[in-house]
Amino acid sequence: MDHLTSLRDAVPTPFWLDDPDRPEPAPALTGATDCDLLVVGGGYTGLWTALAAKERDPSADVVLVEAGEAGGAASGRNGGFCEASLTHGLFNGLQRWPAEIARLERLGRKNLQAIEDTVDRHGIDCAWERTGSIVVATEPYQLEGLREGAEIAARYGGKPVLLDRDAVRAEIDSPTFLGGLWDKEGVAMVNPARLAWGLRRACLDLGVRIHEHTPALSLREQGAAIGVRTPYGRITARRVALATNAHPSLLRRHRPYTVPVYDYALMTEPLTAEQLASVGWRGRQGFADSTNQFHYVRLSADNRILWGGYDAVYRYGGRVRAEHDQRPETFATLARNFHTTFPQLAGARFTHAWGGAIDTSTRFCVFFDTSHQGRVAYAAGYTGLGVGASRFGAEVMLDLLAGDRTERTELDLVRRKPLPFPPEPVRAVGIGITKWSMARADRNEGRRNLWLRTLDRFGLGFDS
Known part of the structure; x- marks a missing residue:
């Protein structure tokens, strides 16, 4: 079977969202309402913000509005890698915040454990697996980078395992692998849609009022409060947390700080026992290669292979449109690279092919800001590593809205914004x-x- 034939049966739907247990959406907001905290956006950042707000103060009246359905955008369709890093990797963080990288790494590890504790505490069925992830070298020149990465990670509290060619192929067998660096503790695998839906249920259980199919259309000061208009109603809130990810912010001055970039992925049919044995993979780790145009790869709970990444596509003007979610030329490239990496899986077919927008900033990780005399907070720019960092982002926004001086709010990561992107063209x-x-x-x-x-x-x- 050639790589194009393997795409023949792929449906244009995110695998994780193609789930019979997907919850029914909450009713849209109609009429007027008041609240203590309004959260705009029902992805991870918004859900974590609403949940943490209720855990901090169970008496707080929290409303969350989502233009589509909670977890239905980037949060529910990503690769399902939940990483400890808050800075899109240690190297990126070390380059930008060398004086506080040790603290950032410690806070990241603490944040990852807090996510696991939340999953356990709320009984969220999301296939959480603390298997770690391996960065693999596929070219000889990349091996020195792995060795350097192991030394630096160990310096800042990591416990990396450096793998030679035989050792990495004993974990995941590909003839293209020449070495690997296994982060055993800093990465978990998760079903991303089920994590979002579990957080949604936890929010509802704690009394958060959720309204889906309710886009926030405008935001303005309304005395000592903030007024937000929706298609069929309006909300007056003491505080507002904006968690709109790749979609345009309600605050126009924030828009130049992020651009949407389209990312794509494929999912195979479940591997047979013989196919799985041919690649090993008993440890069920995720992996990514060491190139700039990298792939991210993992096993699902039913032993499918998710194969994503490589192309990152920016559309002129930064428009987020549903028609951009499908890109056949990228799917063809991904399929070809998959079969090069795993020639022993020549007969494997893909069942799902999808894409979507993620937000990126010029520093490639989350940034924060406030407006309207501190009554509105904002977090964005995760650049694809928001599954874990979004919880940290939520805690920072709540600190900022409360006016609290915390270890988080003292970070340069929090206090300084990245450079904005220039205008078109x-x-x-x-x-x-x-x-x-x-x-x-x-x-x-x-x-x-x-x-x-x-x-x-x-x-x-x-x-x-």
Whole structure:
């Protein structure tokens, strides 16, 4: 079977959302209501914010509005890697916040454990597996980067395991693997949609009022409160937390700080016992390769292989549209690379092919801000690693809205915003040159050209 034939039966639907246990949506908001805290957005950041607000103060009246259905966008369709890192990896964090990276790594590990504790406490059935993840080398020049990564991770409290060619292939058998770096404790695998739905249920159980199919259309000061208009109603809130991810912020001045980038993934049919034995994978770790255009890969609970990443597509003007969720040329590339990595799975077919927008910032991880005299808080820019960091983001927003001075709010990560993206057409040209340069570096043993070195010099570079 060639790689294109393997796509023949793939439905254009995110695998995780194609679930008979998907909850029925809550009714849309109609009429007027008041609340202590309004959360705009029903993805991970919004759900964690609502849940944490009720856990901090059970008497607080919390309302959450979602334009679609909770977990129905990036939170429910991602790869299901829940990472401890708050900075999109140790290297990115070390480059930008060297003086506080030890604290950021510690807080990240604490945050990951808190997510696991929440899953246990609320009985969330989301296939949580603390198996870790392996960064694999597929080219000889990448092996030195793994060794350097192991040394740096150990310096900041990590417990990485460096694997040679035989050792990594004993874990996951691909003829393309030359070595690996296994983070055993800092990454969990999770069914991302079921995590979102579990958080939604936990919010409802604690008394959060959730209204789905209720987009927030505008935000303005209303005396000492904030008024938010929706299609069929309006909300007056003492405080507002904005958790809109890749979608345009209600605060116009925040919009230049993020752009939407489209990411794509495939899911195979369940592997047979013989197919699974041919790749080993008894440890059920996730893995990603070491290139700039990297793949992220994992097993589902029923032993399907999720194969995602590689292409990251920016659309001119930064428009988020449903028609961009399908990109056949990317699916063809992903299928070809899958069969190159696992030639022993030549007969495997893909059942699902999907994509969608994630938000990114110029520092490639979350940033924060407040407005309206501290009555509105905002978190965005996770760049694809929001499954874990979104809980931290929620706690920061609640600290900021309360005016509390905490270990979190004292971080430079929290106090300083990234550089905004330039306006079009400069934005599209810059993103295009950067993407071309990173692909070229992958073909040139990782050597970064003048453009990438210049971005590095100004703190805008990224080498993941």
